[in-house]
Amino acid sequence: MANTDSSPTLDRVRAVLAKHPLIDGHNDLAWEARDQVGYDFDKLDVEGGTDGRTHTDVPRLREGCVGGQFWSVYVPSNLPGSEAVTQTLEQIDAVHQMIGRWPETFGLARTADEVEAVFASGRIASLLGAEGGQSIDSSLAALRMLYVLGVRYMTLTHNDNNPWADSATDEPVHGGLSRFGVEVVREMNRIGMLVDLSHVSADTMRAALAASEAPVIFSHSSARAVADSPRNAPDDVLETLRDNNGVIMSTFVPGFVSSACAQWRTDAGDAARESGVAPTDVGAFQQFCEQWAVQHPMPVATLDDVVAHFVHIREVAGIDHLGVGGDFDGVSVLPEGLGDVSAYPKVFAALADLGWSDEDLAKVAGGNVLRVMRDAEAVARDLQATRGPSVATIEQLDG
Numbered sequence: 001m002a003n004t005d006s007s008p009t010l011d012r013v014r015a016v017l018a019k020h021p022l023i024d025g026h027n028d029l030a031w032e033a034r035d036q037v038g039y040d041f042d043k044l045d046v047e048g049g050t051d052g053r054t055h056t057d058v059p060r061l062r063e064g065c066v067g068g069q070f071w072s073v074y075v076p077s078n079l080p081g082s083e084a085v086t087q088t089l090e091q092i093d094a095v096h097q098m099i100g101r102w103p104e105t106f107g108l109a110r111t112a113d114e115v116e117a118v119f120a121s122g123r124i125a126s127l128l129g130a131e132g133g134q135s136i137d138s139s140l141a142a143l144r145m146l147y148v149l150g151v152r153y154m155t156l157t158h159n160d161n162n163p164w165a166d167s168a169t170d171e172p173v174h175g176g177l178s179r180f181g182v183e184v185v186r187e188m189n190r191i192g193m194l195v196d197l198s199h200v201s202a203d204t205m206r207a208a209l210a211a212s213e214a215p216v217i218f219s220h221s222s223a224r225a226v227a228d229s230p231r232n233a234p235d236d237v238l239e240t241l242r243d244n245n246g247v248i249m250s251t252f253v254p255g256f257v258s259s260a261c262a263q264w265r266t267d268a269g270d271a272a273r274e275s276g277v278a279p280t281d282v283g284a285f286q287q288f289c290e291q292w293a294v295q296h297p298m299p300v301a302t303l304d305d306v307v308a309h310f311v312h313i314r315e316v317a318g319i320d321h322l323g324v325g326g327d328f329d330g331v332s333v334l335p336e337g338l339g340d341v342s343a344y345p346k347v348f349a350a351l352a353d354l355g356w357s358d359e360d361l362a363k364v365a366g367g368n369v370l371r372v373m374r375d376a377e378a379v380a381r382d383l384q385a386t387r388g389p390s391v392a393t394i395e396q397l398d399g
Contacts, residue, residue: 022064055328061124115366129219138163176207206237213383242318251326258299268296
């Protein structure tokens with residue numbers, strides 16, 4: 001349901017977000033469009049409202065004061081390489097079709113300046129993020145073509161390792177990044193694509209931060225010290241992220257924000273493996289969890305759980321390195337009271353109630369992400385003056 005609450009704090013938050021774009025790091029509506037209707041937006045009227053079918057539609061984006069959205073162009077990480085590339089292109093096409101179908105609501109944004117221009121026009125700045133290196137099939141040329149099509153970040157892995165990077169939820173084989181994985185990061189820096197460290201192992205986080213010449217992001221992760229999930233960033237990584245001038249977009253996913261939910265997810269994963277279901281297989285594991293929850297109810301995450309991560313990240317990394325990445329439509333369960341994209345003002349009101357200033361809220365909403373985008377754009381301009389497109393192959397670098 002849409003958030004229709006009103007209070008002086010909520011009114012203050014909405015006033016801040018009317019002037020400064022709230023830019024969410026990760027939303028999986030495109031995959032829901034694929035899964036539910038085969039990308040037929042005649043059957044999924046995002047403009048008219050899809051309450052009860054998705055977490056995201058235009059009325060609730062407006063109610064949630066969303067000014068910019070990184071639309072995930074996710075595909076499963078266990079797909080064969082060429083199939084992953086094709087499905088990623090289909091996801092990219094779906095986002096472009098959505099933007100083109102409702103041009104009064106959405107505007108494509110490829111740079112920080114374009115984000116601000118679309119926001120100033122009263123529309124929602126729409127960016128694209130590829131969720132996992134499987135989407136390039138170990139091809140730097142494919143990476144460059146994703147950039148041409150508007151993709152502005154790539155998460156280095158999803159749930160499974162790929163041939164050059166270790167995932168947070170798989171058995172490590174590369175010790176972080178392979179030599180080709182380092183070359184992927186270097187080429188992302190050169191073209192101006194943000195390196196996204198959500199989903200990767202802690203060693204991959206450290207290796208990518210060491211290799212990157214530009215600030216990096218976490219599009220939807222939280223703090224491991226608050227909830228011990230491998231999907232979250234340890235404190236030493238948060239400190240390095242501060243020195244890198246990057247940003248972590250703290251998420252709302254119950255299994256990442258609540259210690260009790262994280263433990264439930266671990267226990268469900270163990271039970272799934274015993275039943276022959278791989279926890280990295282998103283669809284199969286979700287079905288397993290729904291059945292398993294009948295006998296083992298999932299704990300309820302709360303707004304307080306979400307806010308605790310924002311507070312901790314601010315303490316460790318600083319206010320300039322914090323953003324928001326809800327992961328709406330990427331999960332089946334959300335924290336109590338944060339059930340759809342209308343809920344963002346509640347989170348910011350809770351931070352305001354802790355004494356966070358309007359300037360603080362504006363930075364977290366989108367100011368920090370815009371800074372990182374501009375820094376990455378500047379690095380790319382410099383690198384392109386001294387370095388041509390990489391023609392390295394995984395066979396050459398990794399043998």
